[in-house]
Amino acid sequence: MKPPYYAVIFTNLQTNNTEGYTAMAEKMEHLAKQQPGFLGMESARDHLGITVSYWKTTAAIKQWKQNLDHLEAQQKGRSLWYSWYRTRICLVERDYEFTAS
Amino acid sequence: MKPPYYAVIFTNLQTNNTEGYTAMAEKMEHLAKQQPGFLGMESARDHLGITVSYWKTTAAIKQWKQNLDHLEAQQKGRSLWYSWYRTRICLVERDYEFTAS
Numbered sequence: 689m690k691p692p693y694y695a696v697i698f699t700n701l702q703t704n705n706t707e708g709y710t711a712m713a714e715k716m717e718h719l720a721k722q723q724p725g726f727l728g729m730e731s732a733r734d735h736l737g738i739t740v741s742y743w744k745t746t747a748a749i750k751q752w753k754q755n756l757d758h759l760e761a762q763q764k765g766r767s768l769w770y771s772w773y774r775t776r777i778c779l780v781e782r783d784y785e786f787t788a789s
Numbered sequence: 790m791k792p793p794y795y796a797v798i799f800t801n802l803q804t805n806n807t808e809g810y811t812a813m814a815e816k817m818e819h820l821a822k823q824q825p826g827f828l829g830m831e832s833a834r835d836h837l838g839i840t841v842s843y844w845k846t847t848a849a850i851k852q853w854k855q856n857l858d859h860l861e862a863q864q865k866g867r868s869l870w871y872s873w874y875r876t877r878i879c880l881v882e883r884d885y886e887f888t889a890s
Binding site for chain 1: 792796798800804831832833834835836837838839841867871872873874875876877878879880881882883884885886887888889
């Protein structure tokens with residue numbers, strides 16, 4: 689991953705209904721990794737959930753958004769699992785890394 | 790917050806030494822909110838920590854990076870609290886939101 693590439697920042701709040709959520713999240717992560725242009729994914733949750741996925745191009749993001757299994761997951765997300773979310777499509781212009789010696 | 794604006798995605802792994810970390814994180818959040826061009830901040834942690842801050846311009850990001858108190862926090866982060874981190878500077882091109890009705 690060398691900039692420029694794209695990041696999708698997905699921040700969300702869950703409802704009290706988490707039935708089926710974990711299985712679907714794992715399925716979607718597995719499926720995302722198989723998509724053309726997929727570069728990586730990072731997630732964390734405490735009160736707020738943040739998932740950032742990385743992609744080569746906006747075309748790859750669009751293709752993943754329109755994947756049929758993913759569309760079904762998005763629909764269930766809106767009707768069952770999420771009370772709120774925001775999705776941001778971003779161009780990663782620069783990055784730098786630190787690793788403790 | 791209407792695109793275009795900037796996001797700084799900070800993903801990190803902590804060391805076992807968390808002494809002073811929470812106080813510093815709270816201090817930095819408080820201070821960041823006072824900076825010119827600051828738009829917002831979202832954080833989550835389980836194994837991985839993800840903090841995303843939002844800014845009007847790259848100049849605002851640079852100014853915050855060079856803030857003296859923040860420089861001290863960054864130095865302590867590298868020597869004490871983080872075993873690894875990656876910082877990404879991103880242009881937010883599009884965003885959309887969902888709120889359950």
